Amino acid sequence: xxxxxxxxxxxxxxxxxxxEKISLEAIKNTDCIVCDIDAKDLEKSSVQNKILLGAGIIKxxxxxxxxxxxxxxxxxSEVDVATNLAIDGFDQLNSLxxxxxxxxxxxxxLGGTTEAGVIPVIAQIAKKxxxxxxxxxxxxxxxxxxxxxxxxxxxxxxxxxxxxxxxVIKHSKIGKLYGNLSFKSLTRKTHEIVIRLAEVVxxxxxxxxxxxxLKLFFKNNGDDKSFIIGIGDGDGVNRAKDAxxxxxxxxLTERDTFEEVSNVLLQINYGSSEMTNDEKQEIENAILxxxxxxxxxxxxxxxxxxxxxxxxxxxxxx
Numbered sequence: 001x002x003x004x005x006x007x008x009x010x011x012x013x014x015x016x017x018x019x020e021k022i023s024l025e026a027i028k029n030t031d032c033i034v035c036d037i038d039a040k041d042l043e044k045s046s047v048q049n050k051i052l053l054g055a056g057i058i059k060x061x062x063x064x065x066x067x068x069x070x071x072x073x074x075x076x077s078e079v080d081v082a083t084n085l086a087i088d089g090f091d092q093l094n095s096l097x098x099x100x101x102x103x104x105x106x107x108x109x110l111g112g113t114t115e116a117g118v119i120p121v122i123a124q125i126a127k128k129x130x131x132x133x134x135x136x137x138x139x140x141x142x143x144x145x146x147x148x149x150x151x152x153x154x155x156x157x158x159x160x161x162x163x164x165x166x167x168v169i170k171h172s173k174i175g176k177l178y179g180n181l182s183f184k185s186l187t188r189k190t191h192e193i194v195i196r197l198a199e200v201v202x203x204x205x206x207x208x209x210x211x212x213x214l215k216l217f218f219k220n221n222g223d224d225k226s227f228i229i230g231i232g233d234g235d236g237v238n239r240a241k242d243a244x245x246x247x248x249x250x251x252l253t254e255r256d257t258f259e260e261v262s263n264v265l266l267q268i269n270y271g272s273s274e275m276t277n278d279e280k281q282e283i284e285n286a287i288l289x290x291x292x293x294x295x296x297x298x299x300x301x302x303x304x305x306x307x308x309x310x311x312x313x314x315x316x317x318x
Contacts, residue, residue: 003031003098003100003101004029004030004031004100004101005029005100005101005102005103006029006030006031006101006102006103006104006105006202007030007031007033007096007097007101007103007104007105007126007131008022008030008031008032008033008104008105008107008198008202009033009034009035009096009104009105009106009107009122010032010033010034010035010047010107010108011034011035011036011106011107011108011114011115011118011119011122012036012041012108012109012112012114012115012118013041013109013112014107014108014109014112014115014138014187014190014191015034015035015106015107015108015109015115016034016036016041016042016044016045016047017187017191018107018191018194018195018198019032019033019034019045019047019107020032020034020045020046020047021191021195022195022198023046023047023048027199027202030202031049031096032047032048032049033047033049033050033051033096034047034049034050034051035050035051035053035093035118035122036051036052036053036114036118037052037053037054037081037082037085037114037118038114039052051089051092051093051096053082053085053086053088053089053092053118054085054088054089076147076151078113078114078117079113079116079117079151079155080117081117082113082114082115082116082117082118083117083118083120083121084117085117085118086117086118086121086122087121090125093121093122093125094125094129096126097125097126097129097130097131101129101131102131102132103131103132103133103134103201103202103204104122104123104126104131104132104133104134105134105135105136105198105201105202106119106122106123106126106133106134106135106136106137106159106163107135107136107137107194107198108135108137108138109137109138110137110138110139110140110151110152110155110156111138111139111140111141111144111148111152113151115155116151116152116154116155117155119135119137119155119159120155120158120159120162123135123158123159123162123163124158124162126162127162127163127164132164133162133163133164133165134163134164134165134166134167134201135159135163135165135166135167136167136169136194136197136198136201137156137159137166137167137168137169138168138169138170138171138190138194139152139156139168139169139170139171140152140171141171141172142172156168164218165201165218167197167227167229167316168226168227168253168254169190169193169194169197169229169252169253170252170253170254171186171190173250173251173252173253174186174189174190174193174252176250177231177250177252193231193252196231196267196314197229197314200214200265200267200300200314200316203300204218213298213300214265214298214300216298217263217265217298220263220296221263221318225318226253226254226255226318227253227255227316227317227318228251228253228255228256228257228258228261228315228316228317228318229251229252229253229314229315229316230246230247230248230249230250230251230252230313230314230315230317231246231247231250231252231312231313231314231315232244232245232246232247232248232249232250232312232313232315233246233307233310233311233312233313234246234310234311234312234313235308235309235310235311236309239279239309239310239311240275240279240280240282240283240311241282241283241286243283243310243311243312243313244282244283244286244287244313244315245286246313247313247314247315248286248287248315258287258317261295261317261318262294262295262296262318263295263296263298263317263318264287264295264296264297264298264315264316264317265297265298265299265300265315265316265317266283266287266297266298266299266300266313266314266315267300267302267313267314267315267316268283268299268300268301268302268311268312268313268314269301269302269303269304269307269311269312270301270302270303270304270307270310270311270312271303271304271305271306271307271308271309271310271311272305272307272308272309273309274303275301275311279311280299283313284297287315
């Protein structure tokens with residue numbers, strides 16, 4: 001294991017997949033780690049740093065047994081097993097956070113029982129080790145069972161208690177944003193959004209002016225309000241206006257009302273054509289117009305050659 005300042009930890013299959021994509025970018029000063037209680041799932045990942053909890057011990061019940069005792073009981077029991085395995089693996093997890101480590105970013109889909117059991121334990125260990133702890137998680141689809149939603153909710157409440165920042169992305173909102181995508185395409189889009197959020201957070205560890213602005217932006221959320229996250233792309237002559245209007249309209253979180261917002265972070269990517277000052281003003285005006293009170297705007301701009309002539313805006317607000 002390297003001793004870089006930023007640790008990105010993916011829990012469960014969805015977390016593995018996101019961290020695997022981040023690891024391919026070889027981002028400076030970052031260690032990528034995947035964690036699971038299932039050895040087979042870990043083997044599938046190309047991420048070099050792996051943590052297997054409980055030596056791959058998974059308690060599986062036969063279908064007949066599950067029917068007999070009830071699926072809700074089984075799922076709740078699986079969460080308890082995952083939690084206990086994470087606690088038993090304290091030494092493994094604690095060893096991740098050496099003196100050089102400053103920030104931990106946890107990535108998971110809270111729909112799984114492994115994730116719901118393990119990720120709150122890692123957050124607690126990281127926080128007690130003095131890390132700045134960030135969680136980026138996806139919620140369940142609307143059609144899933146109430147028991148599964150309760151499991152995810154309980155895990156989220158634990159995360160909020162031990163993390164400095166928690167970003168919650170609603171799966172069903174992504175589907176509405178991008179239309180009738182295939183399941184694989186929807187998963188890919190979700191991963192892209194999570195990675196972009198992670199990159200915004202990772203940039204707080206750099207030594208440029210944007211880093212200070214980002215730190216102040218998140219520090220000002222003293223009331224721990226939930227974040228509004230929106231995303232939009234624009235191309236052509238009205239690309240900036242189209243992108244910000246889509247970001248304001250297409251929120252990815254439960255909270256989607258901007259009227260009471262007082263702080264907005266804009267992460268803007270442009271392609272081959274750099275963003276102009278007029279476009280910057282268009283974006284600011286589009287944000288300030290619907291606000292009922294004065295709003296502070298923090299802006300970070302980056303180049304992304306994959307966009308060609310387009311602009312992509314990620315908006316984070318509270």
